[in-house]
Every structure is written in C-alpha cells, then in structure tokens.
C-alpha cells in the first residue's frame with residue numbers, strides 16, 4: 840500500500856511505460872496501462888538490465904528485421 844507521504848516523481852515516460860521514483864519509500868513505480876508494478880531501486884536496476892538482456896535474446900532469436908531495435 841502506498842503511504843500518504845508518497846510523492847512519486849516521473850523520471851521517464853513513453854507510450855509503453857511511465858517510470859516514477861518515490862523518494863519517500865525509495866521505490867520505483869512502473870506504470871503500464873492499468874498495471875502498476877513497484878520495486879526497490881536495487882530490483883529496478885537489476886530488472887532493467889534483465890529486460891535489456893531479454894530484448895537482446897529476443898532480437899537474436901525471433902524478431903523480424905523490422906522489429907529489431909538498434910542498440
């Protein structure tokens with residue numbers, strides 16, 4: 840549950856995700872449509888790297904050339 844002190848600040852937003860950081864509880868809020876996932880700062884940094892690795896593997900194995908992200 841979010842505490843009343845929470846004032847998350849948007850650090851990044853795009854068409855697919857809003858990423859907010861809450862300085863009060865030191866949590867990252869990932870909002871994708873109606874879903875919000877909250878995780879610790881440490882978890883977020885690990886998760887972001889895991890997503891990048893997953894994207895790399897997806898591109899290598901399955902993605903059509905038109906979907907490939909230039910990295």
Ligand SMILES: [Zn+2]
Pocket residue numbers: 842844845846847861862863864865866
């Ligand atoms: Zn908070």
